[in-house]
Amino acid sequence: MRDxxxxxxxxxxxxxxxxxxxxxxxxxxxxxxxxSKEQIVKRLRRxxxxxxxxxxxxxxxxxxxxxxxxxxxxxxxxxxVALQLLEDHLAHCVAEAAREGGAVxxxxxxxxxxxxxxxxxx
Numbered sequence: 202m203r204d205x206x207x208x209x210x211x212x213x214x215x216x217x218x219x220x221x222x223x224x225x226x227x228x229x230x231x232x233x234x235x236x237s238k239e240q241i242v243k244r245l246r247r248x249x250x251x252x253x254x255x256x257x258x259x260x261x262x263x264x265x266x267x268x269x270x271x272x273x274x275x276x277x278x279x280x281x282v283a284l285q286l287l288e289d290h291l292a293h294c295v296a297e298a299a300r301e302g303g304a305v306x307x308x309x310x311x312x313x314x315x316x317x318x319x320x321x322x323x
Contacts, residue, residue, distance in 0.1 A: 244281060283320055
C-alpha cells in the first residue's frame with residue numbers, strides 16, 4: 202500500500218503481488234475453457250472452506266492426524282487450481298506469444314517455466 206505521495210505504508214498489510222504484465226492489453230488473463238473462471242472460483246471457495254474447517258479443528262483440539270488429513274485435502278484442492286491456471290496460461294498466453302515470436306514469446310516461456318518449477322518444488 203502507498204500513501205498519497207507514493208511512499209510505502211509500513212503498517213499496510215501486503216496485497217497480492219503486482220502482475221508481471223498489463224493483461225488489459227490482451228483482453229485479460231484469458232481463462233480459456235468454457236466456464237473455466239467460474240470453476241476456478243468455485244474450487245477456491247471450496248479450498249477456503251476447507252482451510253476455515255482446519256482452523257476450527259485446531260481450535261477444537263481435534264486429533265493431529267485428522268487435521269493433517271484435512272490439510273492434505275486442502276493442499277490437493279489448491280494444486281488442482283494451480284494446474285488449471287497453468288493449463289489456461291499455456292493454452293492462451295504462451296500459445297499466443299509463441300505465434301507472435303520474438304522477445305514476448307521468450308518472456309512467456311520463461312514465465313511458464315518458472316511457474317512450473319515453483320509448482321514442482323511445492
